């Protein structure tokens with residue numbers, strides 16, 4: 249693409265104001281795991297390390313920050329380390345080394361008691377297999393976390409009822425989990441996570457077991473809840489479409505290591521390597537790429553009469569107006585002309601898509 253792609257990779261929050269800050273996180277499974285980090289063995293590939301020491305790398309020296317209110321997606325193939333990573337954040341799996349800070353609290357330094365408290369008050373997790381209590385009604389499943397925290401029954405009920413309504417389960421308060429469909433059970437899972445009012449919501453492939461249509465509904469539900477509540481979310485998935493749909497930014501993992509972090513359009517527009525390129529090859533580019541990826545430098549002889557759009561406009565949304573105009577699109581950010589998009593540039597993205 250003859251595009252002006254000059255832009256800094258999206259900046260994450262600096263570690264001081266981040267909702268979640270992860271530094272040099274490692275998880276190595278197996279005997280002698282503690283002795284690997286800091287030695288040349290740590291640089292071996294996952295397969296070579298396993299052959300030499302019997303240890304398996306789950307997470308390999310991963311660092312990133314998540315900004316407050318951000319939806320941060322972690323994706324990768326099966327075995328790439330996503331579940332291990334998300335479990336290390338709250339030390340459901342004990343990291344081998346590294347630092348995890350949630351809302352200014354160093355999870356990795358906390359003692360057992362502090363850790364339990366931090367988990368309860370700052371995080372909630374939504375699992376693939378719901379993890380609901382079968383002998384409890386919906387309302388009591390939703391209020392369970394509050395009960396553990398010692399919240400009085402009346403207050404618990406009121407909060408649970410409010411959240412049940414929020415996730416669209418009104419009328420099902422007295423149902424038991426096995427009386428609900430998979431999608432509804434996962435709504436209960438979501439409600440239970442939200443009832444704790446965590447600052448960080450963790451999702452571990454929550455919709456993987458659902459039918460495609462229900463899955464789409466639930467993704468939309470997450471988007472809606474995010475708009476309403478603005479919670480910081482870390483969302484694990486192996487599905488790129490899901491990652492692109494939900495993520496403000498996406499972290500791509502392979503063999504435990506971080507391969508790329510970027511916004512959806514960065515991952516699709518400038519894949520870091522062939523692994524990411526393979527993932528993104530099937531993605532309809534016009535649905536993800538923004539004008540930033542197809543614009544060229546302005547020239548003095550450019551028409552000043554074309555439609556004006558921002559560089560973050562998705563190509564598909566720009567296409568109709570761009571193609572209907574006799575003049576090229578003027579890309580203007582903060583009152584400044586930053587680029588020009590010719591009809592050709594739009595067509596190249598759309599046509600390339602049809603050829604794939």
Ligand SMILES: Nc1ncnc2c1ncn2[C@@H]1O[C@H](COP(=O)(O)OP(=O)(O)OP(=O)(O)O)[C@@H](O)[C@H]1O
Pocket residue numbers: 277278304305306324325326327328329330331332333486
């Ligand atoms: N308890 C364990 N002991 C040894 N190896 C483990 C353990 N748990 C995970 N692993 C290994 O760590 C690597 C990462 O696994 P993990 O489950 O985190 O990947 P994933 O990306 O979440 O995969 P999936 O999508 O299949 O759940 C894999 O090679 C796995 O076999």
